[in-house]
Amino acid sequence: MATGGRRARHRPMPLLWFVPVLALLGLVTIYPAAFVVWMSFQKTNYFQLQGFVGLSNYVDVLGSDSFWSVATISLVYLAGSLVLSLAVGVAVALLFNAIGTTGGVLRVLTLFPWTLSMAVVGSIWLWMLNPSFGPVAYFLGEAGLSPGLMLGDPDLALALTILVTAWWSFPYVMVMVTATIQSIPAELYEAIAIDGGNAWHRFRYVTLPHLVPTLGSTGLNLAIIYLTLVTLLIVLTGGGPLDATTTLSLEIFRGTVQSVDIGPSAVLSVVVLAINIVLGAIYTRLTGRVTG
Amino acid sequence: MSSSMSARPLAGLAQRGLGLLVAAVVLGPIAWGLATSLKTEVMAVALPPTIIPSPLTFENYLGVLAYQGFLLELWNSTLYAVGAVLVALLVGIPAGYAASRFDFPAKKLVMMVILATSMVPGVAVLVPTYYVLDAFGLLNDRFVIVVLLAARVAPQTVWFLQNFIDAVPIEIEESAALDGANRLQILTRLVLPLIKPGIAAIAVIGIVTIWNDYITVAVFAPDIGKRTLQVALVNQVFDAVGISWSYMMAFAIMASLPVMILFGLVQKWFVAGLTAGAVKG
Numbered sequence: 001m002a003t004g005g006r007r008a009r010h011r012p013m014p015l016l017w018f019v020p021v022l023a024l025l026g027l028v029t030i031y032p033a034a035f036v037v038w039m040s041f042q043k044t045n046y047f048q049l050q051g052f053v054g055l056s057n058y059v060d061v062l063g064s065d066s067f068w069s070v071a072t073i074s075l076v077y078l079a080g081s082l083v084l085s086l087a088v089g090v091a092v093a094l095l096f097n098a099i100g101t102t103g104g105v106l107r108v109l110t111l112f113p114w115t116l117s118m119a120v121v122g123s124i125w126l127w128m129l130n131p132s133f134g135p136v137a138y139f140l141g142e143a144g145l146s147p148g149l150m151l152g153d154p155d156l157a158l159a160l161t162i163l164v165t166a167w168w169s170f171p172y173v174m175v176m177v178t179a180t181i182q183s184i185p186a187e188l189y190e191a192i193a194i195d196g197g198n199a200w201h202r203f204r205y206v207t208l209p210h211l212v213p214t215l216g217s218t219g220l221n222l223a224i225i226y227l228t229l230v231t232l233l234i235v236l237t238g239g240g241p242l243d244a245t246t247t248l249s250l251e252i253f254r255g256t257v258q259s260v261d262i263g264p265s266a267v268l269s270v271v272v273l274a275i276n277i278v279l280g281a282i283y284t285r286l287t288g289r290v291t292g
Numbered sequence: 293m294s295s296s297m298s299a300r301p302l303a304g305l306a307q308r309g310l311g312l313l314v315a316a317v318v319l320g321p322i323a324w325g326l327a328t329s330l331k332t333e334v335m336a337v338a339l340p341p342t343i344i345p346s347p348l349t350f351e352n353y354l355g356v357l358a359y360q361g362f363l364l365e366l367w368n369s370t371l372y373a374v375g376a377v378l379v380a381l382l383v384g385i386p387a388g389y390a391a392s393r394f395d396f397p398a399k400k401l402v403m404m405v406i407l408a409t410s411m412v413p414g415v416a417v418l419v420p421t422y423y424v425l426d427a428f429g430l431l432n433d434r435f436v437i438v439v440l441l442a443a444r445v446a447p448q449t450v451w452f453l454q455n456f457i458d459a460v461p462i463e464i465e466e467s468a469a470l471d472g473a474n475r476l477q478i479l480t481r482l483v484l485p486l487i488k489p490g491i492a493a494i495a496v497i498g499i500v501t502i503w504n505d506y507i508t509v510a511v512f513a514p515d516i517g518k519r520t521l522q523v524a525l526v527n528q529v530f531d532a533v534g535i536s537w538s539y540m541m542a543f544a545i546m547a548s549l550p551v552m553i554l555f556g557l558v559q560k561w562f563v564a565g566l567t568a569g570a571v572k573g
Contacts, residue, residue: 017390018402020383021446028443029409032417032424039420047423092314099307106315108559113318115555115562117504119522120544123529124325127537133337135324142340167318172566179567228413231506231522235529249415256418256511265419273416280411 036269044263061267074247077162078226084166086219089173090211094203096174097181107178114171122235125164126151154244157237161245164236165226173218180214181207213286220283224276248272329353329541336538352542361516361524362546369503369520370550371434376441377498380449381491383442388453389479393462403450410447414507425512432515440508445498452568456490457483489561490568496558497565500551521547 043053061067092110096103113121129150131137137147151157188206197205230253233239239246239254248268255265328336329352330345356362391403421440422431430436464486465478473481484491506522513519519527525547528540555562 014390014394014396015398015402017386017394018406021387021406021450022402024379024383024439024443024446025406025409028421028440029412029417030405032420033412035420035424036417039423047426095307095311095314099304099311102308103311106311110315110318111559111563112322112552112555115500115551116322116548117506117522117551119504119506119525119529120548123525123540123544124321126529127328127541128321128324130537133339133341133537135341138339138341167321171318175563175566179563224411224413228415230415231526234506235526249413252415252418253507253511256422262419262423269416269419273412276413276416277408277411280408284407 033273036266036273039262039266040270042263042266044261044266046259047262057263057267061264067268069243070246070248070251073158073243073245074227074249076158077165077245077247078223080159080162081165081169081226082219082222084162085170085173085222086215088166089170089218090177090215092170093174093177093181094207097178107174111171111175113168114175116168118168118229118231119235121164121168122232125167126236129160149241151237152241154240154242157241157244161233161236165229165232168232169222169225172222173215176214176218177211180211184210217283217286220279220286224279224283227275227279228272325541326545328538329545331538333536333538336536336541352536352539353546355539356543356546362521364517365519365521365524368434368509368518369522369547372437372441372505372509372520373499373502375438376445376502377495379438379442380446380498381494384446384449384453385479385484387450389457389483391450391454392457393465406447406450409443414444418507418511422511432513432518434513434518437509437513437518440512441502441505444505444508445501449494449498452490452494452565453487455568456487460486489564492558493561493565493568496554496561499554500562503551 039049040057041052041054042049043051043056093107096107096110099106116124128134128136131147131150131152134150137150140147148156151160184206189202192202192206195201227247228249229247230249233245233247233250234253237245239250249272252265252268252272254260255262255268327343327345330348330350331342332349332351335342335345387406391399425431425433425436460483464482468478468482504522505520506526509518509520510523510526521543525540525543528535528543
């Protein structure tokens with residue numbers, strides 16, 4: 001929506017206005033992103049670069065079984081969290097929207113988990129899911145179910161991690177969906193009513209078509225968050241048990257803080273970076289953010 | 293949907309009940325954490341668990357306050373969050389203004405570059421950033437942390453500002469220009485005051501984002517004197533030997549308190565910031 005500086009009496013020199021932000025982003029984001037690509041082609045010894053080795057790091061990493069198992073876990077974690085938070089987010093948004101003022105109050109309250117840090121979310125749920133003293137294990141036990149080790153159970157840990165992630169992030173979906181629903185012109189619903197449509201018709205032919213773009217962009221945004229999320233996993237499981245919840249990003253984090261051979265970490269970084277840029281490019285398309 | 297309420301009051305009542313139930317389930321874990329923080333250590337792990345703490349104790353909160361690192365960590369969290377948002381606004385305002393008001397050949401490219409940087413996740417540049425900061429002896433530097441965090445919120449700051457400035461009628465600026473005001477005066481005295489709510493929304497979202505960061509500070513400022521409340525909280529989880537859950541819940545709540553208050557005061561702006569530019573009207 002550029003309207004142009006047609007009558008700029010003082011020549012605006014437009015690019016100059018972008019210099020500060022470009023300097024900041026160039027230094028902190030663009031340069032390291034380029035550098036990590038360079039690193040991924042280097043033979044490394046801890047944090048020392050020892051010369052160009054072409055694709056050798058890629059061959060090592062992509063040829064290992066552990067990479068594919070970590071990639072699979074990342075995918076399951078991402079898809080599971082996404083499906084759950086989108087479904088619950090839409091359902092709760094519709095429910096709250098249907099109950100007027102009460103819904104508005106409940107919406108504000110329900111948004112609250114989204115404002116909490118992943119460290120706080122993680123510690124609250126670590127306590128909720130504590131197998132010895134936590135309330136979830138206790139009430140499951142009372143109901144005659146054996147809760148077992150919960151987050152310490154390799155078969156359960158990933159599913160529980162997905163549940164916690166959805167608990168924390170579905171409010172974001174709810175807010176985006178609500179904003180979309182409330183922007184739908186009332187005439188469209190009136191038209192359906194005139195045609196004798198029922199609640200299902202209203203949802204199917206008016207609400208849903210309006211929601212699809214929002215769900216696409218919100219889902220992509222969440223996918224990016226889930227793909228690169230580390231803190232919640234560190235707190236909940238530390239990637240365990242038996243690496244059952246180790247994702248690509250957690251592996252990068254470990255590689256960095258443990259200062260092990262960083263060549264492979266650089267390769268993982270490039271993989272995550274590439275996936276992110278693809279997701280981000282689609283997101284940009286969907287939201288039409290670049291104009292002018 | 294809403295019209296069915298008057299037609300079928302029972303259905304409306306059921307929806308209300310279901311809504312309350314959903315909110316209770318969502319807020320349950322937070323309430324449980326709060327209850328735990330008000331219990332003694334012994335009571336917190338008692339079975340069956342007590343839902344309402346009795347007797348109520350504030351010993352955990354006093355313990356958090358008495359712990360010598362708390363105030364420094366609170367200060368670090370505040371400094372990083374406020375500092376980074378200020379830096380992001382400082383560099384973002386001219387860019388957002390120019391993006392909205394000027395037309396020039398390279399604009400699309402520049403905006404693409406800014407947007408592209410928001411697709412570079414912090415975790416993907418951990419290794420190279422650590423490498424560079426280590427090489428230049430810049431680890432554990434508060435100023436460096438502020439700059440790193442500012443870059444994380446700068447792209448969205450520019451985009452949101454552009455949206456907000458787009459909504460300001462250009463005619464206002466034109467008449468000021470006729471009165472002899474220059475661009476900078478127009479921006480600072482006219483445009484910025486008009487988009488105050490927008491700037492508030494950007495600031496709130498930015499502060500919450502940065503306040504909640506763990507990775508950046510944990511990796512690049514591991515020094516105990518430079519860490520934030522979030523880093524201290526995660527470290528408590530790591531020191532899980534002999535962990536006191538009631539103390540940890542009190543710490544988690546204290547570490548979230550500024551964000552809770554901010555959210556309570558300005559939840560409208562928070563929502564405005566979340567949805568800005570993301571939902572097409």
